[in-house]
Amino acid sequence: MASTSTTHDDEPPEEPTEEESALETARRQLEHAADHLNIDQHIVERLKHPKKVHEVTVPIERENGDVEVYTGYRAQHDSVRGPFKGGLRYHPDVTREECVGLGMWMTWKCAVMDIPFGGAKGGIAVNPKELTDDEKEQLTRRFADELRAVIGPTQDIPAPDMGTDPQTMAWLMDAYSMQEGETIPGVVTGKPPIVGGSKGRDGAPGRSVAIITREAIDYYEKDIKETSVAIQGYGSVGSNAARLLDDWGANVVAVSDVNGGIYDPNGLDTHSIPSHHEQPEAVMGHEAPETVSNDELLELDVDVVIPAAIGNVLTAENADDVVADIVVEGANGPTTTAASKIFAERGVPVIPDILANAGGVTVSYFEWLQDINRRAWSLERVNDELETEMLAAWGDVREEFEARDVTWRDAAYIVALSRIAEAHEARGLWP
Numbered sequence: 001m002a003s004t005s006t007t008h009d010d011e012p013p014e015e016p017t018e019e020e021s022a023l024e025t026a027r028r029q030l031e032h033a034a035d036h037l038n039i040d041q042h043i044v045e046r047l048k049h050p051k052k053v054h055e056v057t058v059p060i061e062r063e064n065g066d067v068e069v070y071t072g073y074r075a076q077h078d079s080v081r082g083p084f085k086g087g088l089r090y091h092p093d094v095t096r097e098e099c100v101g102l103g104m105w106m107t108w109k110c111a112v113m114d115i116p117f118g119g120a121k122g123g124i125a126v127n128p129k130e131l132t133d134d135e136k137e138q139l140t141r142r143f144a145d146e147l148r149a150v151i152g153p154t155q156d157i158p159a160p161d162m163g164t165d166p167q168t169m170a171w172l173m174d175a176y177s178m179q180e181g182e183t184i185p186g187v188v189t190g191k192p193p194i195v196g197g198s199k200g201r202d203g204a205p206g207r208s209v210a211i212i213t214r215e216a217i218d219y220y221e222k223d224i225k226e227t228s229v230a231i232q233g234y235g236s237v238g239s240n241a242a243r244l245l246d247d248w249g250a251n252v253v254a255v256s257d258v259n260g261g262i263y264d265p266n267g268l269d270t271h272s273i274p275s276h277h278e279q280p281e282a283v284m285g286h287e288a289p290e291t292v293s294n295d296e297l298l299e300l301d302v303d304v305v306i307p308a309a310i311g312n313v314l315t316a317e318n319a320d321d322v323v324a325d326i327v328v329e330g331a332n333g334p335t336t337t338a339a340s341k342i343f344a345e346r347g348v349p350v351i352p353d354i355l356a357n358a359g360g361v362t363v364s365y366f367e368w369l370q371d372i373n374r375r376a377w378s379l380e381r382v383n384d385e386l387e388t389e390m391l392a393a394w395g396d397v398r399e400e401f402e403a404r405d406v407t408w409r410d411a412a413y414i415v416a417l418s419r420i421a422e423a424h425e426a427r428g429l430w431p
Contacts, residue, residue, distance in 0.1 A: 022101025028337060030104070033413035036404060039421045042429075047107075047420065050077045050100050056146035058124055060138045072143050074122035075099035076156060078107045080423040083154055084120035085110060085361060087161025088143075088168070090136075094123040105332070106361070109354040111416035113393050115365045120156055122147075128163040137171050144175035151176070153186030153372065159364050160190040166202075170195050186371035189364035193376070198367035200382035201360070206240025206308075207383065208359025209330045211390045213241065213304060214248060216326050216351050219398070228302040230254035230324070232261070232294055233309025234283050237330045237357060239275035241306060246270040254297050256309075257281050261297045262288035298322055307334035314339040322348065329353035344407050352409040354416070355397055362389050 027048050034044045054074040061067050073096050076084045086106040099121045107119030124143060128136055150156060160169055169188040173195065176187045185196030193199055200207075217224050228251045231238045235257075242252050252270050254263040259281055262268065274282040284291065298305055298313065299321045307313050308330025314322065319342035327343065327350040329335060335343070335350060343350050363386060370376055377385075393415075401411035 021097055022105070022333065023097050024101070025333065025337060026101045026104035026108075029108070029409070029413055030417065033410060033417045036406060036410065036414050037418060037421070039417065040425065043421050043424045046424070047078060047104075047417075050075050050103060051079065052076045052150070053096060053100060054122075054147065054150055055096065056143070058139060058143050058146060060135060060142060062135060063132060070124050070126045070139065072122065072124040072146065073099045074147055074150060074156070074158075075103040075120060076150070077103035077119040077121075078420065079118035080420060080427060081111065081118055082116035083118065083152075084156035085115075085117035085364065086120035086122070086159065088158045088164050088172075089121075089123035089161035090126050090128040090139075090163030090168075091123060092125060092127045094125040099123060102332075105354065107420065108413060108416040109358050109361055111419045112354050112397065112412050113358045113362055113389060114396075114419065115362060117157070117361070117365065120158075121161075122158065123161065123163075126163075136168070140168050140171040141175040144172045145179065148176055148179055151187060153184060153368070157186070157364075157368060158188050159360075166190055166192045166197060169197075186368055189367040191367070196367070196371045198363055198370055198377065198382060199379040200386070201363045201367060202236055203240040204359035204363035204382075204386060205357045206237040206242075206330070206359070207244060207386060208362065208390050209237060209241040209306060209308065209328060209356050210244035210248070211359075211387060212351055212356040212394060213245060213250075213306065213326075213328045215391070215394050216328060216349070217250075217304065220326060220349070222303060222325075225249040225251075227251060227304060228253050228265075229304045229306065230263075230297050230300045230302045231306045231308055231330070232256050232297050232313065233307070233331060234273065235276040235309070238306070238308035239270070239273075239277075241308060241330060242270040250304075253302060254292060254300055255283060256292070256294050256297050257283040258294075258309075259284050260294060261292045262286055263290040263292045263297070263300065264288045300324075304328060306330045310334070312336055314343075316342065319343055320346070324348070327351065328356050330357055332357070340407070340409065349408055352412050355393060355408075355412045358393065359386055359390065362386055 056072045058070045058072045102121035103119045110117040169191045191197035251267040304326045305324035306328045311333035314335040316338035319339040
């Protein structure tokens with residue numbers, strides 16, 4: 001996720017760099033949105049910094065008898081609109097700064113969706129592939145205990161992220177509940193439905209990407225049945241988006257996984273291609289007229305391209321070679337600041353991730369409501385409510401886009417920052 005760079009009177013202009021951190025990008029986007037609004041600069045300054053960052057030590061005894069000590073983090077950015085909300089990731093590259101930047105993005109994402117949460121992010125610097133299931137469970141339960149005082153259903157609500165999954169959340173919920181002496185399913189979201197999770201949660205980010213893509217196609221006066229789509233990434237987001245768009249009549253011509261992609265200008269049968277969850281790295285084994293690299297997929301002659309795999313794949317090096325009429329961000333942060341600037345200059349609309357893939361946090365909110373009320377929703381209700389929320393957010397962002405000479409990303413940030421600033425102004429500064 002990235003935005004155009006900004007210049008202020010009291011500092012020299014900053015040149016966009018390809019190697020900017022999540023925190024640097026989040027701060028750029030905050031400043032850029034603030035430039036379009038009449039907001040108290042003291043509020044903007046507060047939002048550049050997290051409210052709290054917790055760093056903990058997480059020791060576990062490995063099955064070979066060795067004791068390994070890992071470092072865990074929980075960055076809590078802003079809670080003016082409600083409890084902190086955000087994922088927990090297990091990855092070797094987890095750092096304090098990354099958690100702060102991603103926590104800021106969660107603040108914007110919740111605000112653009114008008115969900116009563118603030119932003120947080122956390123994780124452990126560990127390679128989960130090197131742990132057995134028992135070791136991963138032990139790590140999660142110890143991490144839950146270290147964070148127990150700073151999380152909770154009205155305080156901070158973690159969710160799955162890179163390297164974690166519904167089972168991880170079930171362990172975390174159980175560890176927290178055991179220490180509290182009662183079952184508290186609302187402490188996390190993204191759990192299995194059998195222990196308070198929501199139906200439709202796994203597929204929600206991909207569903208929201210499909211909904212927003214459909215609306216963008218319509219906005220630019222294209223017929224979805226005559227629209228070609230290429231999707232980089234065939235995990236939960238990419239596969240769910242591809243299959244829904246396929247069902248709605250779009251011509252999904254290319255999909256890929258980590259090994260590369262397949263391309264058929266006449267359209268792929270997306271339902272017959274196993275997702276990463278169904279069969280890891282199976283895309284290249286599916287019969288198709290052509291194969292393409294992940295880089296080549298982004299440059300195919302299609303109407304819509306959806307980067308739905310990893311961040312920083314649209315850069316200054318390839319932005320001029322992207323020929324799609326519309327870019328919809330399925331992954332978090334797939335477009336660098338420099339690429340965003342190039343797309344803006346070329347007039348290529350880029351629908352930002354904080355809107356397009358916000359289905360995950362939206363259905364997490366639904367899950368939290370179900371847990372608090374101890375009443376499960378049907379899948380049909382979840383999907384209907386998600387559709388309603390996504391269309392409302394799309395309408396809010398579209399209104400700002402049309403009212404101002406800004407990009408779609410700027411419009412989304414303007415919506416988010418307006419709501420956050422208004423809440424800060426209403427609550428004031430304690431004491």
